[in-house]
């Protein structure tokens with residue numbers, strides 16, 4: 001029952017609330033990480049609490065203007081190899097970034113499309129090598145960035161410590177996470193004697209990336225980029241600290257102001273309802289009475305719905321009715337409207 005309710009809740013949430021939409025691309029033509037299915041599950045599990053709609057794909061034909069234009073962000077997750085996109089798909093992705101689309105790269109995403117200069121500039125650099133998998137200690141450089149909130153001063157876990165072929169700071173990156181190079185072995189130098197800069201970059205963000213210049217005429221600007229080289233092991237994707245790091249970086253990128261989630265005149269992104277004062281709010285709230293009358297099951301549904309709606313309603317949403325007619329005095333405004341709508345939809349489905 002609980003599982004069913006959870007599924008219904010996420011369906012109801014996506015019907016009722018407009019959320020930023022993110023395409024997660026996990027294609028590989030090189031090394032394939034065993035953790036990909038677990039990383040997908042972990043992101044999906046955060047969808048409701050973080051208020052992000054994910055779509056997962058390995059299909060490069062999704063990289064065309066029409067498809068990409070529906071997304072507020074694109075995440076490359078452990079993508080490897082030069083062949084993950086062909087030249088026209090790569091061009092469509094480049095245009096998406098120029099249109100204001102946001103980008104997040106995770107772990108091996110620096111190990112694909114290395115021949116595309118705009119991609120390398122957008123993500124910040126190219127992967128070079130990593131020492132063997134072993135415990136290492138990572139150190140935040142900027143604890144105010146959303147990707148660093150919750151990361152301890154010394155964060156130790158088993159990970160591949162990436163080294164790169166260039167310093168991402170050369171293309172505008174602000175490095176938010178480094179590594180204590182005395183905390184693991186094999187840290188000296190680089191296999192190709194590249195200069196990746198100091199302190200050793202591990203995660204960073206870029207605004208107005210060179211790779212997305214110039215912005216398309218009519219776009220509010222180019223999007224944001226966030227990259228973390230962490231995320232090799234499945235168990236890392238079970239770690240709430242790591243998930244907070246990834247989701248914080250993603251949500252920072254989505255708040256660029258250059259996509260439809262936050263800007264009605266943007267060229268790309270999930271289309272927002274023009275006015276959330278829709279018939280859904282009122283018709284659903286009357287249904288909620290019916291579902292509450294059904295007893296125990298529906299009581300727990302509306303309780304869960306209330307908790308969920310609190311988190312999904314965070315962020316810059318369009319205006320909501322101040323009072324949707326729900327009688328529950330503990331819920332007001334936006335939260336009440338959403339909870340009522342969710343409860344009502346579930347009531348209808350049950």
Ligand SMILES: *[C@@H]1O[C@H](CO)[C@@H](O)[C@H](O)[C@H]1NC(C)=O
Nearest residue numbers: 141142143144145146174175
């Ligand atoms: C830390 O990150 C914030 C963004 O969250 C940024 O405004 C600030 O300039 C950064 N500080 C440093 C020292 O880079």
Ligand SMILES: *[C@@H]1O[C@H](CO)[C@@H](O)[C@H](O)[C@H]1NC(C)=O
Nearest residue numbers: 218219220257258263265266
């Ligand atoms: C939204 O886009 C318009 C048009 O491109 C731009 O002028 C405006 O500054 C943007 N608003 C925000 C909040 O970024």
Ligand SMILES: *[C@@H]1O[C@H](CO)[C@@H](O)[C@H](O)[C@H]1NC(C)=O
Nearest residue numbers: 275276277278279282319321
């Ligand atoms: C909200 O909905 C009510 C009832 O349908 C309508 O009378 C009112 O004009 C709407 N408000 C706005 C701002 O659209």
